[in-house]
Amino acid sequence: MSQLGEIQQAILNDDLGAVASLDVPEAYRGVTVHADEAGMFEGLESRDKDPRKSLHVDEVPTPELGPGEALVAVMASAINYNTVWTSIFEPVSTFKFLERYGRLSPLAKRHDLPYHVVGSDLSGVVLRTGPGVHNWKAGDEVVAHCLNVELEGPDGHNDTMLDTEQRIWGFETNFGGLAEIALVKSNQLMPKPDHLTWEEAASPGLVNSTAYRQLVSRNGADMKQGDVVLIWGASGGLGSYATQYALNGGAIPVCVVSSPEKAEICRKLGAELIIDRNAEGYKFWKDENNQDPKEWQRFGKKIRELTGGEDPDIVFEHPGRETFGASVYAARKGGTIVTCASTSGFMHQYDNRYLWMNLKRIIGSHFANYRESWEANRLISKGLIHPTLSKTYALEDTGQAALDVHRNAHQGKVGVLALAPEEGLGVRNHELREKHIDGINAFRNV
Incomplete structure (x- = not known):
């Protein structure tokens, strides 16, 4: 049996104490992009x-373990939109990120390679820890958030997201989670929710933490009870968590979706106010360069019909170019538009009169700091927020999984199995799982 096979068997047999005594393999399989293919899609x-x-799924060398780091045997991972961006080399090739990181220090130079092991989520078991790691040990069952920071300067010590060397692991660093082994900093690790399977536990990380900071945290919209929250893509990877946080926090979500099936998912989560933007036929752009304010007005009227005359206190933005003008218009006077992404385009246009004359605010929100990620994971562990996993692929089929996300042919989150040989493994707390099974399975088979 191979070294990875021995590790896998020990985990599957719940013999986690044996993991520390097993050799770490010199190589493992990881999902990669190649630097010499960065121009392959030019003109498309x-x-x-x-x-x-x-x-690609390649066998790659196991990286050197440095101070404050951990190697994790990855049981499962998940697809995020940053994996799509990486795979299509947009808006820039991620090899520019790796080259820049590699100039930081001799240890960081490990990341500057002609291949990039991608992925910003994982669930798994700690294999080894480097010098200076005290809170984690080999055999611990963990999930990882994707904030990678150096914290050698002062800027990040109030909010680690402001660290001058803040990066997203598996996107702006190498050795990501779509692999059999991953390299993380120890302050990325969090306890695996024990009522979830490996693939369920791997799926919330990036999007759950992002939604928490964007909507709940004081660093984001600081949502309160009774707030009307307009949520774009409310059944998607980010939006499905925003919908849950709004409901869990006593707010009133207005869920924007693109099909009756996605509307039904929001109803399963407990949302009542839903706009099917395709059924309503909204066209916020007349052409490539000009938006249609009359469509903003029609959209705002629909929101008020659903809410009894109220405009959104908060707009949860992530589509970007396609929707941003409508978002700025729709927010109430003194309201907040909080944005964390631009999946439909980065160059936003909006009518600034609706912003400045109505005292609205635009807040930029990017992932989450360790505390916010920990709080978001804690809510998962307590069964107050649930994973939104809809489908799981094998590591070899990661390309198809990423294509699903790229073309919006998915619901919620798409998972990927690594060392877990099948779905359904890794549950420790069956009683808690049974209590929340409907919520856990809300996105399955939709």
Whole structure:
């Protein structure tokens, strides 16, 4: 049996104490993009770029373990939109990130390679820890958030997201989670929720933490009870968590979706106010360069019909270019538009009169700090927020999983199995699981 096979068997047999005594393999399989293929999609529109052509499953050397770091045997991972961006080399090739990181220090130089092991989520078991790690040990069952920071300067010590060397692991660093082994900093680790399977536990990390900071945290919109929250893509990876946080926090979500099936998912979560933007036929852009304010007005009228005349206190933004003008218009006077992404385009346009004359605020929100990630994971562990996993692929089929996300042919989150040989493994707390099984399975088979 191979070294990875021995590690896998020990985990599957719940013999976690044996993990520390097993040798770490010199190589493992990881999902990669290649630097010499960064130009492969030149001339194609974004929608025509196929992640199945650029994402490879390669055997790669296990990286050197440095101070404050951990190697994790990855049981499962998940697809995020940053994996799609990486796979289609947009808006820039991630090899620029790795080169820049590699200039930081001799240890960081490990990341500057002609291949990039991608992925910003994982659940698994700690294999080894480097010097200076005290809170984690080999055999611990963990999930990882994706904030990678150095914290050698003062800027990040109030909010680690402001660290001058803040990066997203698996996107702006190498050795990510779509692999059999991953390299993380120890302050990325959090306890695995014990009522979830490996693939369920791997799926919330990035999007759950992002939604928590964006909507709940004082660093984001600081949502309160009774707030009307407009949520774009409310059944998607980010939006499904925003919907849960709004409901869990006593707010009133207005869920924007693109199909009756996605509307039904929001109803399963407990939302009542839903806009099917395709059924309503909203066209916020007349052409490539001009928006249609009349459509903003029609959209705002629909929101008020649902809410009894109220405009949104908070707009949860992430589509970007396509929707941002409508978002700024729709927010109430003194309201907040909080944005964390731009999946439909980065260059936003809006009518500034609706912003400045109505005292609205735009807040930029990017992932989450360790405390926010820990709080978001704690809510998962307590069964107050649930994973939104809809489908799981094998590591070899990561390209297809990324294509699903790229083309919005998915619901919630798409998982990927690594060392877990099948779905359904890793549950420790069956009683808590049974209590919340409907919530855990809300996105399954939709």
